[in-house]
Amino acid sequence: MDTTSPAADMQARFRPTDAQVAVARAMLTAEPAATAVIVGLALPGKQRGMWTEGQAVRPVPGFWLTDFGQTGPYAHSFARDAAEAAATGRLTGRGVPAYAVIERDGTWAVFEGLAVDPYAYA
Numbered sequence: 001m002d003t004t005s006p007a008a009d010m011q012a013r014f015r016p017t018d019a020q021v022a023v024a025r026a027m028l029t030a031e032p033a034a035t036a037v038i039v040g041l042a043l044p045g046k047q048r049g050m051w052t053e054g055q056a057v058r059p060v061p062g063f064w065l066t067d068f069g070q071t072g073p074y075a076h077s078f079a080r081d082a083a084e085a086a087a088t089g090r091l092t093g094r095g096v097p098a099y100a101v102i103e104r105d106g107t108w109a110v111f112e113g114l115a116v117d118p119y120a121y122a
Contacts, residue, residue, distance in 0.1 A: 005053075006052070006053050007051075009053045009054065009055070010051040010055075013055060013056075013057050014041075014043075014051070014055070014057055014098070014110050015057070015100065015108065015110060016041065016059065016102060016108055016110070017059045019059075020039045020059055020063075020100070020102065021108065023037075023063060024036075024037035024039065024102035024106075025102070025106055027063060027065060029104075031065055033067060033074065034065040034066060034067050034074060035066065035067045035068050035104070036065075036068070036076075036102060036104070037079075037101075037102045038064045038066055038076075038079040038080055038082075038100070039059070039060065039062065039063055039064075039083060039102065040059075040060030040062060040083040040086040040087035040090070040097065040099050041057055041058065041087055041097075041098040041099060041100060041110065042057075042058040042087045042088075042090040042091050042098070043055060043057060043058075043095050043096040043097070043098055043112070044056050044091055044092070044093070044095040045093070045095055046094075046095055047094070047096070048096050048112060057098075058090060060083070060086045060090050061086070062082070062083065062086045064079035064083055066078075066079035066080075066101075080099060083099040084098075084099055084113040085097075087099065087113065088113070096112050096113060096114075097112075097113040097114075098110060098111060098113055099111055099113070
């Protein structure tokens, strides 16, 4: 893992696990109506925005099939919100929920959600 700069560290860490990608690809093979799978990632202790070298990334249990052109249970917004809620539930303090969109060929993209700060309204 190249961690020689914040950009290299983020590229190496902020990603779905190989197991998440493998399961997502198998799900997409079994369900041709879906275009992608969304998985949750938790970033404990992170503040939204800048990447800090060494930031922990925790995979979240759960896989959500999605079809970018659909509404209903395969809607992208439904899957994204479910993955982000699952990631938020894994944060025990400050942090950022995130999610990865994994496509049929195994390529993926990651996105941050909104930061969780349990002390903001205390």
